[in-house]
Amino acid sequence: MLTLRLLPLSFGTVVALVLAVTVRRTMERAPSAGDEHSRRTPHVAVKRADVVIIGSGLAGLMAAVHASDVDPSVRVLVLEQNAQVGGNSAKATSGMNVVRSVNGSDSVLRFVEDAMAASHHAADPKLLEIMAQQSEQVWDELQTRFGVELTDVTQLGGHSVPRSFRIPPKADGTPRPLGWTIIAAVKRIVLALPNVQVVTLARVTVLFECNDETLRSGALACIGVRAQLGSPSAEFSAPDASSEELVLYAPAVILASGGFCASRALLAKYAPQVQHLPTTNGAWARGDGLVLAERFHVGVRDLNAVQVHPTGFLSLPDISKDSVLLAPEALRGTGGILLSPRSGRRFANELAPRDVLTNLELQHGMHVLEWLDTVIPKSSTSSAASLAARAHAFLTESGKLDAFRESHVISDLRGGETPENLQPYPMVVTYLLMTPECVDHFGLGAALFYEKVGALHSFESASDAAAAMGISEAVLQEELTRYASDASSATGDRFGKTVFPHAHSFADSQRVWVGLVTPSLHYSMGGLTVNGRAELLDMRSQDPVPGLFGAGEVTGGVHGQNRLGGNALLECAVFGSIAGRNAAVFSIRRGN
Ligand SMILES: Cc1cc2nc3c(=O)[nH]c(=O)nc-3n(C[C@H](O)[C@H](O)[C@H](O)COP(=O)(O)OP(=O)(O)OC[C@H]3O[C@@H](n4cnc5c(N)ncnc54)[C@H](O)[C@@H]3O)c2cc1C
Incomplete structure (x- = not known):
């Protein structure tokens, strides 16, 4: 385990003085839009980034966009274990919920009440309120910035009003897949951002920690990641332990690694009653984020659900x-x-x-x-x-x-x-x-x-x-x-x-x-405990773990014991954006 003592120095100074960065192989920015398979350049070291994002589903990609927006000098790196970006977000079909102000019959309060009832009153109403309040803003952004036409509205089970938005079919009636279209649109923007890199076939296996005396005595801060790099041949080829490694230091790390419906081990541990069932999730949904966060004593909730x-x-x-x-x-x-x-x-x-x-x-x-x-x-x-x-x-x-x-x-x-x-x-x-x-x-x-x-x-x-x-x-x-x-x-x-x-x-x-x-x-309803600023929380103190953020299915709190259809995409869009912004601001402060 890599444990370092971080003195009251800037992050950059500490990295320069203390850390030996070991990069045997790394990757450069994708050469053209539409191709997230980054070009490999052996023996070129990436010493550090400002924000590292683990996972490229909707939560991860939205985090990348919003971290980049904070300041063009913020260097953002997205690490994705698959050959393609998108995760389970790309599979979504039913809708994304939005409280539209033009819809007089809907309101933030009504949204929160519906979600609380569906969750068996086990969700966190404060997180739900943030999600509902910011839903129209992300809906707007999806339309105007990313060009996703989210205009067909329907009423899914458990909602008291129609508020689940989809993309209308093509003129000839052919349906347009919701999740895939959103991911493709956000990916296009991400790949065009000069301060964002997407590295595929890179599975994060370790989060680095240090004792953070700049903030609180004894608190652990997250200061980077280690990833194993795979080969770009297979659709899902998680690299094995013998593959090459990337060691990367960053003041802020965002976990956006999705749920655990494809991990038989975690299902046996947390939800043994359903462990024999097949899953609609991709094989990548192994709950890596839960395991990675353990060493920081991040709390967990509702994992049985x-x-x-x-x-x-x-x-x-x-x-x-x-x-x-x-x-x-x-x-x-x-x-x-x-x-x-x-x-x-x-x-x-x-x-x-x-x-x-x-x-x-x-x-x-x-x-x-x-x-x-x-x-x-x-x-x-x-x-x-x-x-x-x-x-x-x-x-x-x-x-x-x-x-x-x-x-x-x-x-x-x-x-x-x-x-x-x-x-x-x-x-x-x-x-x-x-x-x-x-x-x-x-x-x-x-x-x-x-x-x-x-x-x-x-x-x-x-x-x-x-x-x-x-x-x-x-x-x-x-x-x-x-x-x-x-x-x-x-x-x-x-x-x-x-x-x-x-x-x-x-x-x-x-x-x-x-x-x-x-x-x-x-869908795994539970996950890591998080506050409204997308900071992951230490289970002992309930304080944020410095440098560690989370968004999307890896976190818990929004769904309690049961998720309303359409709330997962909204959660990713809202809290992914929040995580990106706050991680970038945190990183700038730590770097200075
Ligand atoms: C078939 C299906 C239909 C759905 N339909 C809807 C719907 O209509 N509406 C709705 O709201 N929700 C829907 N959902 C749920 C929703 O799509 C997802 O749960 C949600 O988008 C999760 O997004 P995410 O970004 O948190 O994770 P994901 O989109 O799963 O992305 C996580 C990414 O992290 C990567 N990753 C994981 N571990 C590592 C690691 N160690 N290193 C590097 N990368 C890693 C994964 O490979 C993956 O690409 C559906 C889900 C499924 C499976």
């Missing part, structure tokens, strides 16, 4: 992957219905909140091992088309079946002595069914993409679809007819569903689209 999304796609033929594609709410919002593989029937209001739907899936879905073992014989007449048969054959042929069985042998009964919130979630499967009319409304282009990657499957007739799902054709026809007729009832259906998009199309549809879906880990 991991949001489970009811519909992750299990793509065929390999259903054993840890990482799954999200089957977005819009698929159900445009008419998709859910069927139980057990009964072949609907079991829920498909538009119910995420946690309600997940619980119903646990009751009515089928344990994935049971599905693999029992659905095949039922559809043996057309086993070539059976989804279970395809999955089973692939797992057998690839030698993955035994390991898959082993990792999912847990009870499918949630009951007994264990408290409800600690009982393990088994992996259960259900079917998502759509007609061509639903698919057209959702976006045929996107559906064809899902089909190409094995997430959606289209069938010429309901009878073929029934065989593929291993359910009775008669039951399926009966259920579809019933659904279409329920839709015309003034009182809704037996599950409390009152909105039935394109329901009539289920009565006589020939072509049918089917997806295999399962509850999946989506």
